[in-house]
Amino acid sequence: MNKLAFLQEDLDELKRQGLYRDLRVVDGEQKARCVIDGKEVINLSSNNYLGLTTHPRLRQAAMAAVEKFGVGSGAVRTIIGTMSMHQELEEKIARFKHTEAALVFQSGFTTNTGVIPAVVGKDDVVISDELNHASIIDGCRLSRADIKRFPHRDMDGLKKALEESQGYRRKLVITDGVFSMDGDIAPLPDIVDLAERYGAMTMVDDAHASGVLGRNGRGTVDHFDLHGRVDIQVGTLSKAIGVLGGYVAGPMVLRQWLIQRARPFLFSTSHPPAVTAACLAAFDLLLEEPQLIDRLWENARYFKAGLRELGFDTGASETPITPVIIGEGALTMRFSDRLFEEGVFAQGIAYPTVPPEKSRVRTIVAASHTRKDLDEALEIFARVGRELKII
Numbered sequence: 001m002n003k004l005a006f007l008q009e010d011l012d013e014l015k016r017q018g019l020y021r022d023l024r025v026v027d028g029e030q031k032a033r034c035v036i037d038g039k040e041v042i043n044l045s046s047n048n049y050l051g052l053t054t055h056p057r058l059r060q061a062a063m064a065a066v067e068k069f070g071v072g073s074g075a076v077r078t079i080i081g082t083m084s085m086h087q088e089l090e091e092k093i094a095r096f097k098h099t100e101a102a103l104v105f106q107s108g109f110t111t112n113t114g115v116i117p118a119v120v121g122k123d124d125v126v127i128s129d130e131l132n133h134a135s136i137i138d139g140c141r142l143s144r145a146d147i148k149r150f151p152h153r154d155m156d157g158l159k160k161a162l163e164e165s166q167g168y169r170r171k172l173v174i175t176d177g178v179f180s181m182d183g184d185i186a187p188l189p190d191i192v193d194l195a196e197r198y199g200a201m202t203m204v205d206d207a208h209a210s211g212v213l214g215r216n217g218r219g220t221v222d223h224f225d226l227h228g229r230v231d232i233q234v235g236t237l238s239k240a241i242g243v244l245g246g247y248v249a250g251p252m253v254l255r256q257w258l259i260q261r262a263r264p265f266l267f268s269t270s271h272p273p274a275v276t277a278a279c280l281a282a283f284d285l286l287l288e289e290p291q292l293i294d295r296l297w298e299n300a301r302y303f304k305a306g307l308r309e310l311g312f313d314t315g316a317s318e319t320p321i322t323p324v325i326i327g328e329g330a331l332t333m334r335f336s337d338r339l340f341e342e343g344v345f346a347q348g349i350a351y352p353t354v355p356p357e358k359s360r361v362r363t364i365v366a367a368s369h370t371r372k373d374l375d376e377a378l379e380i381f382a383r384v385g386r387e388l389k390i391i
Contacts, residue, residue, distance in 0.1 A: 323363070
């Protein structure tokens with residue numbers, strides 16, 4: 001008897017609905033044009049905002065670190081896995097974010113699932129935007145705190161949730177800085193004002209704002225000039241930074257407590273030398289070459305305007321994340337497949353990642369795209385969109 005036969009039945013149902021997806025395989029470098037499943041395409045689905053995954057300085061730093069320190073760290077941070085370069089990276093991040101301290105985790109996902117349960121517990125409440133990332137949702141669940149969700153970017157809803165939460169020991173308001181599916185920006189000044197009024201802590205996940213918003217890519221806190229007013233800042237090393245990992249920045253007491261209690265930090269081997277050194281080089285580049293961010297935004301504005309002129313629905317996007325909202329899931333996946341056949345990789349996204357009626361192809365342009373890349377991509381979007389009667 002196959003006790004996992006139900007999984008095949010569920011997979012068959014996904015295929016029937018046109019929602020089953022195989023993994024796409026990249027051959028070679030992660031670039032603006034790359035080879036996926038043996039086909040060269042314009043890549044519009046990477047989080048490699050600034051093109052740093054292949055930057056010569058990051059390559060050189062990684063290779064030099066391997067030669068000097070080897071390929072692994074050998075242990076978790078709290079045993080013998082803390083190297084001098086780990087501390088150097090955390091000090092550099094803290095300076096970059098204008099905070100007292102920072103702590104690096106193995107991924108952005110583990111940062112949220114480590115930080116939230118370490119800060120709040122069963123006698124507390126977390127107040128979370130309903131469209132926050134899955135890692136925030138999971139972190140809230142793991143904390144055993146009560147969870148209140150407020151409608152997306154709805155400050156009246158947030159105020160109501162705060163008013164209803166006055167009896168709790170601790171209150172934590174959490175929001176994404178940039179929302180990963182729609183590309184809109186959290187109204188962080190209003191969120192901070194309300195949290196302060198009701199005595200709540202604030203936490204912002206800047207995974208898609210790190211390296212994108214703020215001076216030199218410092219994120220939404222810098223973008224809105226809220227330094228010193230946001231208690232916990234989470235960022236990623238895996239998107240615009242171009243490497244791997246996540247981090248939390250804030251007061252020194254937060255770092256010290258997380259070292260004692262954040263389970264992913266306590267029970268996961270630390271970053272290898274190559275990763276750590278490449279991250280160090282990436283932060284240097286953000287400070288020394290802000291024109292990379294300028295180029296990213298120039299490309300984003302151009303491509304977004306082109307999609308809108310063609311008649312595509314790009315939702316409420318304010319950032320380089322630009323969804324092309326189709327609606328029906330199977331049509332969305334067909335649209336994504338046809339784009340790929342014509343030379344553009346733009347991943348289709350459907351339920352459960354987004355509501356069934358909000359299926360979309362999510363595009364992300366990079367600083368490394370040329371105008372020729374974007375014009376060719378827009379021409380393919382137009383041709384396939386008309387073919388499938390989307391526009």
